[in-house]
Amino acid sequence: MxxxxxxxxxxxxxxxxxxxxxxxxxxxxxxxxxxxxxxxxxxxxxxxxxxxxxxxxxxxxxxxxxxxxxxxxxxxxxxxxxxxxxxxxxxxxxxxxxxxxxxxxxxxxxxxxxxxxxxxxxxxxxxxxxxxxxxxIAVVFNLEGIETLNMDAATIAGIFNGDITTWDDEAIASQNEDADLPDTAITPVHRSDDSGTTENFTDYLFQAAPDVWTHEPDGLWPIEGGEAADGTSGVIDAVSNASGTIAYADASRAGDLGTVAVEINGEYLEFSPEAAAAIVDASxxxxxxxxxxxxxELDRTPDEAAYPIALVAxxxxxxxxxxxxxxxxxxxxxxxxxxxxxxxxxxxxxxxxxxxxxxxxxxxxxxxxxx
Known part of the structure; x- marks a missing residue:
């Protein structure tokens, strides 16, 4: 791919x-x-x-x-x-x-x-x-020596749902054959506050991976587990300070963290402003x-090459x-x-x-x- x-x-x-x-x-x-x-x-x-x-x-x-x-x-x-x-x-x-x-x-x-x-x-x-x-919205992670990973919606949903618990899980490894993935435990980080970013992210999971993520979109994180952090800065700090973490945050704050390229129609798409704007034009x-x-009403499963995890503020x-x-x-x-x-x-x-x-x-x- x-x-x-x-x-x-x-x-x-x-x-x-x-x-x-x-x-x-x-x-x-x-x-x-x-x-x-x-x-x-x-x-x-x-x-x-x-x-x-x-x-x-x-x-x-x-x-x-x-x-x-x-x-x-x-x-x-x-x-x-x-x-x-x-x-x-x-x-x-x-x-x-x-x-x-x-x-x-x-x-x-x-x-x-x-x-x-x-x-x-x-x-x-x-x-x-x-x-x-x-x-x-970037899916960011902290793994030494790894700058980007490919993931489809079901994999991202499985991680944040607590079903995929280590970085060398087959669901991740099969999409990243060239990556040297450790057996480190995955720590998903989510927002603790009522967040529009959370609502946009859970809307993506609900639309794009409904068999895995069955929770309705919400600004409040809908499940227990993982680590909670307040605000965008709190999430970025939590991921930056601990190896094995993964989170979602406004892409302008991704910095030097690793980022996920998201699967759309058989191709993996990295975030960019232009790709995010395309999802709005298609909605x-x-x-x-x-x-x-x-x-x-954002369409998170576009037919075209548009980045689906986007927010409109x-x-x-x-x-x-x-x-x-x-x-x-x-x-x-x-x-x-x-x-x-x-x-x-x-x-x-x-x-x-x-x-x-x-x-x-x-x-x-x-x-x-x-x-």
């Missing part, structure tokens, strides 16, 4: 829970009517105020870059983002918490949550969910959503904010993140895949409805 290689993303150092802000926003010179950071001679930004977001740790590296660029262009604005996990983001946004003017989540709100509504910061039950961060939109709610906001000033800031910040410049900034800093022009058109229409 062949291995298709797409190249890997750069590692990004990031704390498990972060608050991102820019000193420049607090040290900017008085508004002189022009702003050299906006091209020299262009009108200075008149935006002012504070904006807070919370949620996905996978999107934290992109948020760090987005915030720096946006505040540079808008020195009167300060933005904080707490990367405490997708579940924390959705919960805080629903409750209308002070630190949740917007949320980042590695999954959209589900049909039941959308139907229930009751968004604390919103003046209506309409929300916008924008797919502004597309990234592969349908969720039905029954409002025009501004751009949720996707949504930036979530109100369509109608109770505080108009907050609505204005969210609208401006979401517009920047969705722009070609914003998407390229995320790609360069976090290895994500820029959204397509077709998706951007829909996203811009949704952002225009925010008030």
């Amino acid at each position: 062949n291995i298709k290689r797409y190249g890997s993303v750069a590692a990004v150092a990031l704390a498990g829970t972060i608050v991102l802000s820019s000193c420049a926003a607090n040290e900017a010179p008085a508004n002189t009517g022009t702003d050299s950071t906006n091209g020299g001679g262009a009108p200075a930004s008149e935006l002012e105020g504070n904006l807070s977001g919370i949620g996905s740790s996978a999107v934290g590296a992109a948020q760090e870059a987005w915030i720096a660029e946006f505040q540079d262009k808008n020195p009167g604005v300060t933005i904080n983002y707490a990367a405490e996990g997708s579940g924390a983001g959705r919960e805080a946004f629903l409750a209308g918490a002070a630190n949740a003017n917007f949320a980042g989540s590695d999954r959209a709100f589900n049909d039941e949550e959308v139907a229930a509504g009751g968004w604390g910061a919103c003046a209506s039950d309409e929300i916008v969910e924008l797919p502004l961060y597309i990234s592969p 349908p939109r969720a039905e029954g959503r409002s025009a501004g709610d751009l949720a996707y 949504y930036l979530i906001g109100c369509q109608d904010y109770s505080d108009d000033a907050v609505g204005e800031l969210v609208k401006a910040y979401f517009s920047y993140m969705a722009s070609e410049e914003g998407q390229q900034t995320a790609a360069e800093s976090a290895g994500s895949a820029p959204i397509s022009d077709a998706v951007r058109t829909e996203v811009e229409s949704a952002i225009e409805s925010i008030s």
Whole structure:
């Protein structure tokens, strides 16, 4: 079988829970009517105020870059983002918490949550969910001298289900005849927090290996056993510090760890932003959503060469904010993140895949409805 290689993303150092802000926003010179950071001679930004977001740790590296660029262009604005996990983001946004003017989540709100509504910061039950961060989820491992391994979905599911317990198991060895596999015990590592990354990973296992992985997709790890770690950083630390470990994490954090090439239609596909974006292009939109709610139903068993373990992180906001000033800031910040410049900034800093022009058109229409 062949291995298709797409190249890997750069590692990004990031704390498990972060608050991102820019000193420049607090040290900017008085508004002189022009702003050299906006091209020299262009009108200075008149935006002012504070904006807070919370949620996905996978999107934290992109948020760090987005915030720096946006505040540079808008020195009167300060933005904080707490990367405490997708579940924390959705919960805080629903409750209308002070630190949740917007949320980042590695999954959209589900049909039941959308139907229930009751968004604390919103003046209506309409929300916008924008797919502004597309990234592969890497299956990472720590085995001395081994940089990559081939695995099909059933093998990956068997490992995380606790059925395959040593690295020299025939299920792994038969797909990696040239690898010198040790008889070391496998220690699967999973997220301890409510995680959109977990939900995307278990959705892949459920769709691609239903005979092995019988658990419904969930943001909370559904079975006992293995090792639990908090947040993306916690998972990466756990794998980095112990031989024989294996886990799933946003690919931007894979660093020097070994990674798995995933079997798709008889070929083994390594992760890349481009291959992850292909799975989104091959997937349908969720039905029954409002025009501004751009949720996707990802197809994890594509006919084409698309990397199936991918996440789409949504930036979530109100369509109608109770505080108009907050609505204005969210609208401006979401517009920047969705722009070609914003998407390229995320790609360069976090290895994500820029959204397509077709998706951007829909996203811009949704952002225009925010008030």
